[in-house]
Amino acid sequence: AQKITQTQPGMFVQEKEAVTLDCTYDTSDQSYGLFWYKQPSSGEMIFLIYQGSYDEQNATEGRYSLNFQKARKSANLVISASQLGDSAMYFCAMREEETGGFKTIFGAGTRLFVKA
Amino acid sequence: NAGVTQTPKFRVLKTGQSMTLLCAQDMNHEYMYWYRQDPGMGLRLIHYSVGEGTTAKGEVPDGYNVSRLKKQNFLLGLESAAPSQTSVYFCASRTGGANYGYTFGSGTRLTVV
Numbered sequence: 491a492q493k494i495t496q497t498q499p500g501m502f503v504q505e506k507e508a509v510t511l512d513c514t515y516d517t518s519d520q521s522y523g524l525f526w527y528k529q530p531s532s533g534e535m536i537f538l539i540y541q542g543s544y545d546e547q548n549a550t551e552g553r554y555s556l557n558f559q560k561a562r563k564s565a566n567l568v569i570s571a572s573q574l575g576d577s578a579m580y581f582c583a584m585r586e587e588e589t590g591g592f593k594t595i596f597g598a599g600t601r602l603f604v605k606a
Numbered sequence: 607n608a609g610v611t612q613t614p615k616f617r618v619l620k621t622g623q624s625m626t627l628l629c630a631q632d633m634n635h636e637y638m639y640w641y642r643q644d645p646g647m648g649l650r651l652i653h654y655s656v657g658e659g660t661t662a663k664g665e666v667p668d669g670y671n672v673s674r675l676k677k678q679n680f681l682l683g684l685e686s687a688a689p690s691q692t693s694v695y696f697c698a699s700r701t702g703g704a705n706y707g708y709t710f711g712s713g714t715r716l717t718v719v
Contacts, residue, residue: 527707535713538707592656596649
């Protein structure tokens, strides 16, 4: 069953503007973690940000923030002041403690294009 | 440089051939993983290991075997390659703790003809 849903296959944003990438998840576990990864055209996978299910505040890492709405089961990534180098594929992922915290599952990804 | 190293980076196999992908990490991570990435499907977990000498199946284990004889190495084997195994393979590792993301290798692009 699909547990991570990223409904935007592609997104465009103007340089210096903010953009939100959507992610919804499905779990019956109380304890879980949510992650975002970036994959540039070079192909490597880069860990961006983490949000724990018990964290009351939204996670932030530099220009990245995670808009966590637990009741709606959403974990959207917000990129502020977009840069050309932000053009990449972005993956939302979840790790459930039910499985012993060993496995992370990924969404299908959103491709972000930053326009100059 | 510290991190996760995958070899080879590219490989073309004929149907029925076998090969082994090697993943090595020098961060003393307990957990190691093999994922495959296919267009439009994100990353899918093949096998994983929670420590030296242990392995477990992920979402799509059929046609693959793994071994973790040493903590730093995680091998992925294809005994009889099929065109459906054409994909980009990523190895990843992480330390313990809930808030740690993966460190990924640079990937192996495998084509089975």
